[in-house]
Amino acid sequence: MSLKFNILHHDTITRARTGLLELPHGTVETPVFMPVGTNGTVKGVTKDNLKEIGFGIILSNTYHLYLRPGLDVIEKAGGLHKFINWDQNILTDSGGFQVFSLTKLRKIKDEGVVFQSHIDGSRHTLTPEKVVHIQQVLGSDIFMQLDVCTPYGIKEKEAKKALDITKQWADRSIAYWKQNQDRSSGNLFPIMQGNFYKPLRTESKEFICNLDTPGIAIGGLSVGEPFPVFEEFLAFSTEGLPESKPRYVMGIGTPLYILTAVENGVDMFDCVFPTRTARNGLLFTWNGPISIKQAQYVEDFAPIDTACTCRVCREYSRSYLRHLYKCNEILYSILASYHNLYFLHELMKKIRYTISNGTFAAFKKEFLANYKE
């Protein structure tokens, strides 16, 4: 294992904590938000801008990179870091989520999952071992096991079946990873599943807690359930996890979800939300997102947020951004994505700071009182 996790502060009121996560490509302060670079680029943002904002870890999607450009290309490039020229950390997911959300004609067997590419319909098989192998070739700093993702609303029997396979696949992933650790310094995280059934979540949690892995991922949340259900199952899933391992909740990125996760002792998150909503015209402010499409911004020469210190807010007006949006200009996506990522990065800084000085619960309350979604 090449990961070290040092907890710096525990909040006195909530289960929130700050830490330093040492990874092969640098140390990351937690709780941390990781921007998503699906195809080996965070959409609309250069690596230089990511570094300027302060990101030390991004997420990239194994499923997408495996299909395009393909593993051969990235292997010949010397790994994903070299291929995309990013010298900070990369977490890759397992592709499980994409196989279950993007592809048609997928078939789950004990062995693995067979699916057709959403790009060209070509047929592929992913096994737990192959998924670890792919991530080793990519050279990611954190790997995810292949899991079976299930949507909100399925029957318990189906959820149990998915969990059983996920558990088997965790064992196989870990075995393969341990046998081949000389190939890469990446850190494998198993994934908790169990859908929205507490007995299954308990079963998954107990199973995960007994695994010898450097971190724990919590999957199957924020998959369409109402917020109170998310909150309940997040609290339930995180309760009693070993203190010493970093905890990663996959696919959450709105301030409310992040604050709720932090409150429950989660250390890592990722989501396309800040960049995707930016491209769709939604810009974050400390009073809630604004929709830059609106006519009220036509002659609004103020920055997106007067309280924001980012380059975009220092240099451009809402009026200009709205104009660029209306003209479908690339510069709009560049500036909007930068701002939203900067905003989330600032939010994470404030979260870490308030945890460290014991004011996190008050900060969360105050932030949410001002932040109108």
Place this chain on the structure above:
Amino acid sequence: MSLKFNILHHDTITRARTGLLELPHGTVETPVFMPVGTNGTVKGVTKDNLKEIGFGIILSNTYHLYLRPGLDVIEKAGGLHKFINWDQNILTDSGGFQVFSLTKLRKIKDEGVVFQSHIDGSRHTLTPEKVVHIQQVLGSDIFMQLDVCTPYGIKEKEAKKALDITKQWADRSIAYWKQNQDRSSGNLFPIMQGNFYKPLRTESKEFICNLDTPGIAIGGLSVGEPFPVFEEFLAFSTEGLPESKPRYVMGIGTPLYILTAVENGVDMFDCVFPTRTARNGLLFTWNGPISIKQAQYVEDFAPIDTACTCRVCREYSRSYLRHLYKCNEILYSILASYHNLYFLHELMKKIRYTISNGTFAAFKKEFLANYKE
């Protein structure tokens, strides 16, 4: 007039020359290529990157800005420079070319031109006076007169009619500009027309040479005519122009066209070519453009051009660029546009250098021998 033009070197073999063009927002070395920022942004390139490359002047389109966001918005922003936050020079065209190429149902009268917006079908009238007024409000550093643009292949009678109106409009533009010079420090250029009829070109040239304007624009070239016709009419149109005024040929941007124009004593050019072709997958090298779509680049980890010193060539491979192109990623357009503009800027530097040391003709020959289109 707020423009000063100092010629530094005359080529000994061709009519090429170098100069310093002093404008309200800084001094520009000529011959100069101006990137096009149609909607108040050079597509895919930030102002910071434009400055990093070294551009001190861009072109923006009066027609587009007049329709969207509209003159009111830009006036309230304090002019175009402030609206887009660009502190270097801006040349704006007159909108004539767009009215004749983008709109339907246009009607030319002596008074001006009536047309329907290509965006929403709304009805507008542009007169020579109004076009100068618009550019004064924009606060451009160089203005163009409203002209009547004609395509290649029209009859002489039609070309004569267009020229007659263009001449009248030049007089009216200059009169309005001179009466209202307190409003802005912009410099008005009249536009030579005459289609591909030498008597008409001569008439237009003589007319233009007698006008009291700080510079001269040459229009109606590179509008679909074969290259030899372009070359012939470019040479003819530029012959005998006053030495002291900067000469601007509108809408040319390929290396061959630029070199040909420079050879004929032209000082300024603009074109969407480098950025548009970049987005379409064509990347410039000193051996000619490469089409990054091609399968041969899948595992090509060399830079676009090993001889190029740009940030993109220093940091990214053809393989990665091809991958980004295939995935339709914004980063592709960002990097490709940057590289192509950098390449053209380097070409212009070499052109100026070889003019200054008397080797321009040899440079042109050698460049074109290596550059396979």
